[in-house]
Amino acid sequence: MGDSRRRGYLPEDSSTSSSAEKGKLENKKAKDSEALYYIQTAVADNIFPRISVATSAKEAWSILQKEYQGSAKVRIIKLQTLRRDFENMKMKDSETIDEYYTKVRELVNQLKAYGRNIPEKRVVEKLLISVTEKYDPVVTTIEETKDITTLTVTELVGSLEVYEKRRSRREENSLENAFQFKLNMRSQNSNKKEENFKSTMGDKKKQNKGKYIQRRQEEAEQS
Template sequence: MAIVPHDAGGSSVSMAMPMLTPDNYMVWAIKAHAILDTHTLWEAVAPTGDAVVDGKKCKTARAMLLGTLVEDILLQVSAKLTAREVWDSLKVRFIGADRVWAARLATLRGDFDRLRMADGEALDVYVGRLGAMTARYASLGATLGDAALVKKLLDTVPDHLCPAVAGIEQFCNIDEMAFDEALGRLRAFDEQTQHRGQDGGEHGGDQLLLTVAQWAARERQQGSARDDGGGRSVASGNGGNRRSRCYNCGQRGHFRRDCTHQRKAAVVEERALLADVGVVDAGLL
């Protein structure tokens, strides 16, 4: 590992250029870029516009890059005479040509767009899948910003988290919100609803269905307890008739089917009807 002395404010600090392996190119590129930029050597690798590259800086940057390579890779790029050529050659080797890289990135973007939270999937598990997608982006030299991650998270959560999403979108600027903040708000809401049994989780949905069933059973029980459309009430124990109320006359102590007022009214009505029939018959005669 190459050791590069760095003088900052009179103190000597050793900055180590990481060794490049077949599996760590993205991490190596990030660290190498930062170290070269600290020594003002990055301009030799990626010059700005038509800027003239300083020859000494170019040689120094090239030497630092070659010092991070194992023997087989070193022999393949040793013919590159500038730091930029060495860097571009390594990029093509580990990432691919621009067209290949663009095709891989397009495929990855499609996978990200299709990513959804599965039914019954825990929030932390889904966040883990988002983190894996972020790592895949980084392996291609691209990044997933907080804005894209927050939007994906809010757009793909299940229905029981929609009230929290509505609150976040109404009171927060999601374009500037950090992903960890959005995740923390959703996690807090999820835990609260699970605690109250309102999210259709392990017990909430069963309890809700049980309540509906109980109400239905109660309605059936009350309906069967009524006589002739609600004429009697359910009585328990001795003296139930004393507590029952007649739905015909309103008095306690009997049911509507036993109500004498009802019978008297029926007799009066029957006599009146016979009288009317008799009058009509008499007129016809």
């Protein structure tokens, strides 16, 4: 996205502008360019192409309003749907923290586009109550040791990701240990089978030898 997103400007008539007016115009251009940049970086990647051609913040915002807001009735229905989706959203067992937070953030941005701002505190609370049960230990720790009213989303997501990585490493080690244990058990069973086979063969040899000696003795007595 980079510099290609910072090209917003306002019309300028240099032929009639005084030095003071030019200064004001340059200031407006800078502010508009900055506003355009924030709008374009705030939207999801699949939305950005629709406003990438905008040359001012007003133009970009107008495109978003026309595409997503529509009539007042449609806006109300859409907003209600988005709010319900936000309240019902829960993390799936197959999702990572990054994947789930991305979905939450995109939904929050959509709500904002329809005029509904979700406070950061509410996003923090949503994440804490909607992650899967495997995060319960770290969630409990955060709730007991952190001030939830001042905890930022960035801090929370960072803590959850650290726990996620540690848990993943432990699971990998457990799998490796289980696999190694299984190999060891197979090896032990194989050794036992071999020992049992040798023991059985040894017993048979002893029995055969005993029978042979007994038969020779009987033959000697008969002769």
